[in-house]
Amino acid sequence: MSEKPPKDAPPRSIERRIKAIYESIPASERVLADRVLEYPSDVLMCSATELAELAGASKAAVTRFVKRLEYSDFREMQREIRRAQSTGDPIFLNAGRSQREGGSNALLVHLDQDMSCLRQTIEQLDQEVLIAIARRIVSARRVACLGYRNSYFFAAYMRRQIIQIRPDAMILPLPGQTLMEDLGQFGPDDLLIAVGLRRRPPELGRAMQLMQQAGVPIAYVTDRRAITSTKFAKWVVPCQVRGTSLFDSYVGVISVLNFICTRAVVLSGATGRKRLNDLEEMIELLSELDPKN
Template sequence: MTPKPAKRFRPIDERIEALTEPLPDSERKLAELLAAQPALLATHSATELAQIAASSKAAVTRFIQRLGYESFAAARREAREAQRWGAPAFQAAPDLPAATEEAFGEHLRRDLQNLALTFERLAAGVVEPAVATLARARRIGVVGYRNSHALAQYFARQLVLLKDQVVLLPQPGQTVGEDLAGFGPDDMLVILAFRRRVPIVAEIARHARKAGIPVLVLNDAATPPKEVDATWRIACETRGSAQFDSYAAAMSVLNLLVSALARLPEIQAGNRLREAERLHEVFEEL
């Protein structure tokens, strides 16, 4: 299964809400602070939290233990794992009004940084064989759950313009096992595996590799490589300017892949894109 926060993980805001006894004033201030900004537990020390809440380090220690943690270090490890896993409440956000030029600039800066870091790591040794395999694959399955589903849907729709046998998995009303039953080494899977993944994503990748099916995985840069098995892997920076991940870099990589595919002679010879455009005119669809 895909590693994720421990099964006993319980968000700190839920722990605070579950408290029944009255809190001393020094701990009440900490409760109010961490309930409103749980990400601070991942990014600040006990001393820093005490300063922000106008409390004391001793009060931080007492409060953390009152919440059921063994220590502040244990609480911080759990918060950082939730942050790595992509829990929105644990993503640090700049203290900026949402609709200002300064906030717009920070958002743009983050997306540009994500694009730059992603493409700095992108290697021709990954892109070229992956695109070549897309070109010769008998059938292509594109897999994506949760936030990754929108990316998978986009990529599948672009591939349909170039290839005959492209399917978005799982199909509505179907199980993924039914959809994958006929896939083999002559086919290919593209798996969008961005955080926070459902466990079946890693199982699909593992099955495909055992069956000899080539697998291209796109995931977030925070995910350790071994979490989702792959023939080729492209890691995309997804850290957003606030609580939610940004997929600007991922979309750009998908666009790059389909553009590279469209330029291959064997794809151009297939003439599928031109035929699709001709049919648009026939049906007056656009």
């Protein structure tokens, strides 16, 4: 007992162990480290062979990696982690889920709500509408994203994804500018993406009405309760935002926007720009500049 072996002394989690040595390990093991950090439950559920395949490494690399983490054995590592899990380390709650087991766990209640919010949003959407919007994003002469209050963030998010294929996409309103300075020139060849979730200020409806009168097609991302303002839109994307929570849940909104943008990028590749039209390649390309800091 006088000697303290470093092994059992600190009940360090794998994440901690990985981060401690991350800088000093070779590439083949680093891909494993990345995979484990991103999907920790894989270690519990998969065999070492599967883990190697998932991470894109060899079985030998897995063994070396395990040793470097100061585990004697792949299996011992699994046991170790499982112990940590059963003693309450929340990182791996994933595997032990049994819905009603949570009891007073507010987090899991929250998860349930957001899951059903997300599901209800997506299930009741028409894929063709979303694809039509994506197509329009690619083909329109100009694109602008509009949103107020909370919705502004989502409009801005949308615009940020779109500029990867259309660097001219605008975000509105701009501080200190009136809307019409930027939208004044818009016409039937353009596209307005309006995000109007609950707590819409009247400006939004007015702007949409004006744009409709100018013949501008409008894609309108909103909540289910919107009524009158949907009349101005060519495409309506109603999202479920209401939970029993204090604040509205926007998981459905962000998910839909992601979907539209993804489709738009794919479509833009297909329409013959010199961009890669292979989705996988694009993912690879986007992933290569990926700082681990």
